[in-house]
Amino acid sequence: MSTETDTQTEKQSRFGGLDGYRIALYTVLGLLVLFFLTPIESGLVTSLKTATAVTNTEPYLPPLSGAEFSLENYATAFDALANGVFNSLLFAIPATVVSALFGSFAAYGLTLVDWKYQVPILVLFVAGVFIPYQAVLVPLSRLYSIIDFAALLSFVWALTPLSPEYANLVELAVTHIAYGIPICTVLFRSYYTTMSEEMMEAARLDGASVRRIYRRIVFPLSTPMFAVVLIYQFTQIWNDLLFALVIVATSSSPASPVTLDLAGLGVSMQGQDFGLRMAGAFIAALPTLLVYIAFGDEFAEGVAT
Amino acid sequence: MSQLQLDKLTKVFTDDDGSDIVAVDGVSIDIEDGEFLVLVGPSGCGKSTTLRMVAGLETVTSGDIRLGDRTITDQKAQERDIAMVFQSYALYPHMTTRENMSFGLEESTDMSTDEIYDRVEQAAELLGIAALLDRKPTELSGGQQQRVALGRAIVREPEVFLMDEPLSNLDAKLRSSMRTELQRIQEDLDTTTMYVTHDQTEAMTMGDRIAVLNDGRLQQVGTPLECYHRPANRFVGGFIGEPSMNFFEMTVEGDRLVSDRLNYPLSAETADAVAGSDRVTLGIRPEDIEIVDRPADDHAFETVVDVVEPRGNENSVYLMFGDQETEENPETFVAIVNGMSRVEAGEPVVAHVPEDAVHLFDADSGDALRNRVLDDLDETEPRV
Amino acid sequence: MKEFFERVRRATSGRSADRGAGADGSDPEESDGPAESGAAVTDGGVATGSDRGGTTGDDPGALRRAFDRIDDRLGRDFVESSPFWLPAFLLMGFFVYGAIGWNVLISLTDYRGFGTVDYSQLDFDMYVRAFQSSAVQQAAINTFxxxxxxxxxxxxxxMLLAILLDRRVRYDNSLRLIYLLPMSLSFVVTAQFWLWMYDYSNGIVNQVLGLVGLGPYNFIGNPQLVLGAVIFALVWQYSGYAMVVYLSALRAIPDEHFEAAKxxxxxxxxxxxxxxxxxxxxxxxxxxVVIMVFALKAFDFLYSLVGGYRPPNGADILATLMVREAYQNTNWAYGSAIAVILFMMALAVIGPYLVYQYRNDAL
Incomplete structure (x- = not known):
């Protein structure tokens, strides 16, 4: 829609005719900003307060005096979560990249080439986006008790300082890749259907094979979509608790991801130390918040597709 | 470079509801080595499907495609050594002009980088786009993109060029200059070319021969002038030529043709040609109708001028039988006269329809029963 | 200019002759049927398919013919494109559909505790038990x-957010990002925030209600209120998603429609x-459909709210019940049966949606 000032003012006057309308509109939008940011703001200020200040001051006010202010929550939370952050990065990054690649491959093979029954296969991918994961949890546990990654990867534990519990992270990565493929495929497919069919045909006539067309045409043109998918998928994998809970089981494991540690942080403190909880929440949310602040538009695009 | 043969080429699409649609129906054309063949027809006639089958982008339901001495019907597009220029140009948007033009050579040959560089360089020279080699498609105008698309095809030196309405995205002026240039390049390269268009002007001016397609069926293959002067049927007569041929539905009554408005006597020779039909369609090209002062023979008819469209060098004069005021459906037809002649709307004139110039088609089958008389078609053929 | 093409012509034909000879020498298969194998050496100089001969095995012709037959049946690029989609498909298929099938199988056993599954006796006992259990019934109602x-x-x-943002406001992009921000956070994180928001003595929600003379309420502790409180928190987190979808749909509506109505x-x-x-x-x-799927994943939120398998009274849903039965009580088969019930509920929503999309060619 046009953003030209003339049409804008004209439109304004036609819609309401008075500035009151605009004032009301911006007031509502401002209140909504307040609504969406308050829980986060309140968490942030609380995380910076001493335990007494948390109970004795207003929850939305920042610490006003040196006596109220404390970074101790962050120090404690960091000690509790640092290992979890490291573990989460360890499996989330490879799982994100691999599932995005698989998604791009699959979407290419199901969209831009020519063979029958692509649509039925695609339906299976799309349906995979929507399944409730509870329906696969027990088999997943069975599967990983049968395939012993800890034994299979014994050379890794021998060569690195990582303990055999880190096999759980391999399982988590595999799990997230497998269950991330459907959404990644759907995202890439929606992008590939907008690519020019004549261009693909031109490449074919230029003598390029299916593989070469991907390598030289489709992959380079996918860069913007890779940004979207990587960001979206990273957020999803980083934020997951269910698979972590089922596969790693306990936050006492050296390989436990940050979400599991954070959920456990409340338990060990009997749920009452809100300052610590909030500090933990911010540490756990930091990577996704940073990604969101840097690439919010890509995230929004991934979400909207 | 080789001969391209289409042998009873047929394409049947299956619709969503399971019914079959015959898009191309038994088309056979032999395209000589180095020939420029234009495939022309109204939209939806199957010409693009035919081209895409030759390219390997569409599977063939039945029939064969032969290129030189090999049958390529079932070969993949990648293996056919055919280059195609698309209507949308289909350039690779992330590559520069040079990369666009090199791509096909890199993929289909094992030429060295230097060789490819030289070849692209010289092809760009030939097309006048040498200065644009480092630009990306988005930085080029429509006409420039068109040249790059062409360049991408010619650097590969394929056995056959296929062109799918390559000029239709250009504005009128650029289109006519590209038309000439395309012909020049094709002549220079002497590569067998199949060119699809719905524009009969392009067909007439560019093709060594044209193939007219309608409803999936081949109507006629011939030189432009053959198709113009000796249309095989009523469809070709009406499709080729602008403004198109005038048609009158007539009944054969012995040695004359009769309709509500016309009574057209035939010579003995012509009467023989139509003897087998009851009803015929009389066709006459607008430029063959003469406007005269008074009837010179019994092939002249009184009409009224309806509209005059001046076009400078010539005028299109729309004539009408009968009176617009009194009759329900007056029959109009068009004549082309010299631009200097003064004719005005409403003026009664006499239209002379010379028998030499008349085409007669069977009213049911549409087949030509008799074409116009020409002294010698071969001599009127321009040597390009 | 003609020279160039003459020169190139000579160069390429010379090269292809060399290559043709080489191929003849090294691989007799190659020469006896160029048309059939698709590898034709032409006078134009481009020898296609020459990379294929000799590398595919003892009898490349046979393998190639087999591939051609598969392609004839399934479409031109089936074989060539399968390396792209097939691995992803198999991996996904095994983990999604294989696992669902396996889950159904386990739900028919009596598997519980530690040890291995006994597949020899399959019956519907677990489903009977689930349908008779008041906990399952309550969880199903809560899920619904x-x-x-x-x-x-x-x-x-x-939708309201989208309509407001579509009214030509300034900074609409920044506002959109703020409204969508909670969605980038993990359920684990937002559960912490809302636990604090809902706190009985210090929570902002109770303070705001106090301004109009209501409360304070124990939102998490009161079984009557907890589900509503959870829904409110989830709406806070995910309404941005609905907004983004509606906003792009609104922006696709041509201006004329607004103007015509005016x-x-x-x-x-x-x-x-x-x-x-x-x-x-x-x-x-x-x-x-997508929002319902988010709702099915509310497990993370409820688990984090209490830091354990047992969600607050009045907020137990099938997802939490299933995990609790399976992973806390080790009633694996029973948990699987509950999972199947949950899956069926999801299917009832998603099935029609997929059919709708399929019919509209929107997949």
Missing amino acids: VLLLGFTIVCLIFG VDGASVVRMYWRVIVPQLRSATISAA
């Missing part, structure tokens, strides 16, 4: 309420109700 309440509120709120003299509210909202149908459908 959560699903419906959350979806409807989210859609309405999201010319017709419709009021703003009537214009939206009569002209614009009906055009948001397909956006509503796709947003609703």
Whole structure:
């Protein structure tokens, strides 16, 4: 829609005719900003307060005096979560990249080439986006008790300082890749259907094979979509608790991801130390918040597709 | 470079509801080595499907495609050594002009980088786009993109060029200059070319021969002038030529043709040609109708001028039988006269329809029963 | 200019002759049927398919012919493109559909405790038990309420947000990012925030209600309120999603529709109700399905709220019940049966949606 000032003012006057309308509109939008940011703001200020200040001051006010202010929550939370952050990065990054690649491959093979029954296969991918994961949890546990990654990867534990519990992270990565493929495929497919069919045909006539067309045409043109998918998928994998809970089981494991540690942080403190909880929440949310602040538009695009 | 043969080429699409649609129906054309063949027809006639089958982008339901001495019907597009220029140009948007033009050579040959560089360089020279080699498609105008698309095809030196309405995205002026240039390049390269268009002007001016397609069926293959002067049927007569041929539905009554408005006597020779039909369609090209002062023979008819469209060098004069005021459906037809002649709307004139110039088609089958008389078609053929 | 092409012609034909000879020498298969194997050496100089001969095995012709037959049946690029989609498909298929099938199988056993599954006796005992259990019935009702309440509120709120943002406001992009921000956070994180928001003595929600003389309420502790409180928190987190979907649908509606309605003299509210909202149908459908899926994943939120398998009284849903039965009580088969019930509920929503999309060619 046009953003030209003339049409804008004209439109304004036609819609309401008075500035009151605009004032009301911006007031509502401002209140909504307040609504969406308050829980986060309140968490942030609380995380910076001493335990007494948390109970004795207003929850939305920042610490006003040196006596109220404390970074101790962050120090404690960091000690509790640092290992979890490291573990989460360890499996989330490879799982994100691999599932995005698989998604791009699959979407290419199901969209831009020519063979029958692509649509039925695609339906299976799309349906995979929507399944409730509870329906696969027990088999997943069975599967990983049968395939012993800890034994299979014994050379890794021998060569690195990582303990055999880190096999759980391999399982988590595999799990997230497998269950991330459907959404990644759907995202890439929606992008590939907008690519020019004549261009693909031109490449074919230029003598390029299916593989070469991907390598030289489709992959380079996918860069913007890779940004979207990587960001979206990273957020999803980083934020997951269910698979972590089922596969790693306990936050006492050296390989436990940050979400599991954070959920456990409340338990060990009997749920009452809100300052610590909030500090933990911010540490756990930091990577996704940073990604969101840097690439919010890509995230929004991934979400909207 | 080789001969391209289409042998009873047929394409049947299956619709969503399971019914079959015959898009191309038994088309056979032999395209000589180095020939420029234009495939022309109204939209939806199957010409693009035919081209895409030759390219390997569409599977063939039945029939064969032969290129030189090999049958390529079932070969993949990648293996056919055919280059195609698309209507949308289909350039690779992330590559520069040079990369666009090199791509096909890199993929289909094992030429060295230097060789490819030289070849692209010289092809760009030939097309006048040498200065644009480092630009990306988005930085080029429509006409420039068109040249790059062409360049991408010619650097590969394929056995056959296929062109799918390559000029239709250009504005009128650029289109006519590209038309000439395309012909020049094709002549220079002497590569067998199949060119699809719905524009009969392009067909007439560019093709060594044209193939007219309608409803999936081949109507006629011939030189432009053959198709113009000796249309095989009523469809070709009406499709080729602008403004198109005038048609009158007539009944054969012995040695004359009769309709509500016309009574057209035939010579003995012509009467023989139509003897087998009851009803015929009389066709006459607008430029063959003469406007005269008074009837010179019994092939002249009184009409009224309806509209005059001046076009400078010539005028299109729309004539009408009968009176617009009194009759329900007056029959109009068009004549082309010299631009200097003064004719005005409403003026009664006499239209002379010379028998030499008349085409007669069977009213049911549409087949030509008799074409116009020409002294010698071969001599009127321009040597390009 | 002619020279160039003459020169190139000579160069290429010379090269292809060399290559043709080489191929003849090294691989007799190559020479006896160029048309059949698709590897034709032409006088134009481009020898295609020459990379194929000799590398595919003892009898490349046979393998190639077999591939051709598969391609004939399944489409031109089936064999060539299968390396792209097949691995992903197999991996996904095994983990999604294989696992669901396996889960159904386990739900028919009596598997519990530690040890291995005994597949020899299959029956529907677990389902009978589940349907008779008041805990399952209550969880199913709660799931249903959560699903419906959350979806409807989210859609309405999201649509209003989108309409407001579509009214040519300044900074609409920044506002969009702020409204969408909670969605980038983990359920684990937002559960912490809302636990604090809902705190009985210090929570902001109770303070705001106190301004109008209400409360304080124990939102998490009161079984009557907890589900509503959870829905409210989830709406806070996900209404941004509905907004983004609606916003892109609104922006796709041509300006003329707004203008035509204005010319017709419709009021703003009537214009939206009569002209614009009906055009948001397909956006509503796709947003609703995705939001329901989010609701099915509310497990993370409920688990984090208490830091354990047992959610607050009154907020137990099938998802939490299933995990609790399986992973806390090690009633694996029973948990699997509950999972199947949950899966069926999801299928009832997603099945029609997929059929709808398939019919509209929107996949």
